[in-house]
Amino acid sequence: MFYTHIILTSLWSWTSLAAPTFQSRDNNSTCRKTSVAILGGGVAGITAAQALSNQSISDFLIIEYNGDIGGRMAHTTFGQDADGNPYVVELGANWVQGLGVEGGPENPVWTFAKQYNVSNTYSDYESILTYNETGPVNYTYLLDDFEDTWSIFEQNAGTLLTENRQDQNMRAGISLAGFKPKNNMAAQAVEWWEWDWETSYSPEESSFIFGITGYNETFYQFSEENNFVVDQRGFNAWLKGVASTYLKPNDTRLLLSTIVTDVAYSDSGVTVTMDDGSCVQADYAICTFSLGVLQNDVVVFEPELPDWKETSIATFQMGTYTKIFMQFNETFWDPDTQFFLYASPTTRGYYPVWQSLSTEGFLPGSNIIFATVVGRESYRIEAQDDETTKAELMEVLREMFPDVDIPEPIAFMYPRWSLTPWSYGSYSNWPPGTTLEAHQNLRANVERLYFAGEHTSAAYYGFLHGAWFEGREAGERIAGQLAKECVNVESGCGYYMSITRIMGRSGFLPAPMLPRHTSSTDRPATRPRPNRLSFIEHGPVDVSRPFQLSQKMDAAFTRSRLVSTE
Numbered sequence: 001m002f003y004t005h006i007i008l009t010s011l012w013s014w015t016s017l018a019a020p021t022f023q024s025r026d027n028n029s030t031c032r033k034t035s036v037a038i039l040g041g042g043v044a045g046i047t048a049a050q051a052l053s054n055q056s057i058s059d060f061l062i063i064e065y066n067g068d069i070g071g072r073m074a075h076t077t078f079g080q081d082a083d084g085n086p087y088v089v090e091l092g093a094n095w096v097q098g099l100g101v102e103g104g105p106e107n108p109v110w111t112f113a114k115q116y117n118v119s120n121t122y123s124d125y126e127s128i129l130t131y132n133e134t135g136p137v138n139y140t141y142l143l144d145d146f147e148d149t150w151s152i153f154e155q156n157a158g159t160l161l162t163e164n165r166q167d168q169n170m171r172a173g174i175s176l177a178g179f180k181p182k183n184n185m186a187a188q189a190v191e192w193w194e195w196d197w198e199t200s201y202s203p204e205e206s207s208f209i210f211g212i213t214g215y216n217e218t219f220y221q222f223s224e225e226n227n228f229v230v231d232q233r234g235f236n237a238w239l240k241g242v243a244s245t246y247l248k249p250n251d252t253r254l255l256l257s258t259i260v261t262d263v264a265y266s267d268s269g270v271t272v273t274m275d276d277g278s279c280v281q282a283d284y285a286i287c288t289f290s291l292g293v294l295q296n297d298v299v300v301f302e303p304e305l306p307d308w309k310e311t312s313i314a315t316f317q318m319g320t321y322t323k324i325f326m327q328f329n330e331t332f333w334d335p336d337t338q339f340f341l342y343a344s345p346t347t348r349g350y351y352p353v354w355q356s357l358s359t360e361g362f363l364p365g366s367n368i369i370f371a372t373v374v375g376r377e378s379y380r381i382e383a384q385d386d387e388t389t390k391a392e393l394m395e396v397l398r399e400m401f402p403d404v405d406i407p408e409p410i411a412f413m414y415p416r417w418s419l420t421p422w423s424y425g426s427y428s429n430w431p432p433g434t435t436l437e438a439h440q441n442l443r444a445n446v447e448r449l450y451f452a453g454e455h456t457s458a459a460y461y462g463f464l465h466g467a468w469f470e471g472r473e474a475g476e477r478i479a480g481q482l483a484k485e486c487v488n489v490e491s492g493c494g495y496y497m498s499i500t501r502i503m504g505r506s507g508f509l510p511a512p513m514l515p516r517h518t519s520s521t522d523r524p525a526t527r528p529r530p531n532r533l534s535f536i537e538h539g540p541v542d543v544s545r546p547f548q549l550s551q552k553m554d555a556a557f558t559r560s561r562l563v564s565t566e
């Protein structure tokens, strides 16, 4: 498979950490033993291990499919500079999203990006030119129209949430607020830029309440800035920095290029089996595999996951976001503009957003531009060959720049996230009509098997920082189980604020958000632990906003979270 090939043959060797080391299992041998098996070495897995390490729990193993850590924060080489040296581009996560403001909470990924000197540039969304099939056409006023509508529909989403009313789809939310693109393809392109580009799903396919909540939790709580990473070590440089604080060079606790095929769990432990027949026996395990991996039945769970867990895995969506990179022998687009928006005359989401890397602050002089598609267009192009896709892109570029004699690209490449066997998609999204209760079932542990990753974050799903918070939470929870107490008293046992703090600040008691199960047999295997009610400070949410969607979310999480400890 193309993408697997890229990752195994490019920059994916991390020489300072270990080559795979695992014990083979034969009929008479036993599995390698550990206290905690961490399945996956992406952001959530590496952060979970750090949380354990911070609690002086060093007996863990991280089991990772790829030859390097980082997971969906993945890069490769592309094209070359004037000296023949390849550029490094990000195939997956590219932005630190929602940085934080002075005195307010800071996105932890931003904290680490600064600590490990990750090169990045502010994304200026005002730096945009708009096009259709006839060339440049200024419809930037539609961006302003959509922004005006946003302030209406976010209020409406808030009303639905606080009044415990039925979720809608985002289409209804946008339409009722007055933005109706219908057959206006420029308006559709603008709507795609504002919605689909972030969520990787259309408004019809997205939850209204939780789509808005997700946005607010990141961009109002931290800040609305997004910084684009262009570090030639790769975005995962910060994660390697974090890992190096607790993993020695060639640490035998990191098993790279090791593929998990079976996970057998019970109330006394978890046995993990690899594709070569080797195995690991752990007291606890944290599964950080993506929602796409869980949905595609590539790992066998024994016993089968309970219905409530299977239902939640099937309910939430795994989106696909595809960047298509092209290098030319010249920069024929405006080198001072960051974004170029194209409205196809026939197809919504047809190569709508183009980003220049040749611009100052990015990879100036690289002559690299890339387009992004998501959702169904991603599925379509990821299933077709490079030449077909390249021809489609060239046709669009020639429409956008009718006065330029555009040469053929000298380099061309795109990943196939929807087909990548260790990810099966890019990041999760919430469908219309879902609930916090349903999401808690996605997040809850089954016996001694815990789950963490961007998809288990109700507040920050889809983001790197969602994976980070969830990895830390799972690591701290298991540290607490091993120590039989809350081991992190100063900061608490989880990252959400205590319910008393929320009540004290907001002055309202939210309606109970505990999962509603009909019988004892379809409940999560775990039960509330009323005495373990501590949650760490995550910093105050922004109370200056007219509607505090996030307050209710925090309170609801805090209450529903009580069901998921052993």
Ligand SMILES: Cc1cc2nc3c(=O)[nH]c(=O)nc-3n(C[C@H](O)[C@H](O)[C@H](O)COP(=O)(O)OP(=O)(O)OC[C@H]3O[C@@H](n4cnc5c(N)ncnc54)[C@H](O)[C@@H]3O)c2cc1C
Binding pocket: 039, 040, 041, 042, 043, 044, 045, 063, 064, 065, 066, 069, 070, 071, 072, 073, 091, 092, 093, 094, 095, 096, 097, 258, 259, 260, 261, 288, 289, 290, 293, 299, 321, 322, 323, 417, 421, 422, 423, 425, 426, 427, 452, 453, 454, 455, 462, 463, 464, 465, 466, 467
């Ligand atoms: C194209 C794209 C663009 C994105 N853009 C952004 C962005 O700009 N900003 C942002 O904040 N977020 C972005 N994201 C989302 C972000 O990358 C994810 O939220 C985050 O990386 C998820 O981390 P994780 O640890 O939850 O999962 P993963 O990174 O998927 O980690 C899970 C690990 O498990 C491993 N694994 C899977 N199956 C097996 C198996 N059978 N055996 C062993 N190991 C296995 C995988 O190899 C992987 O390393 C983007 C993602 C993509 C794909």
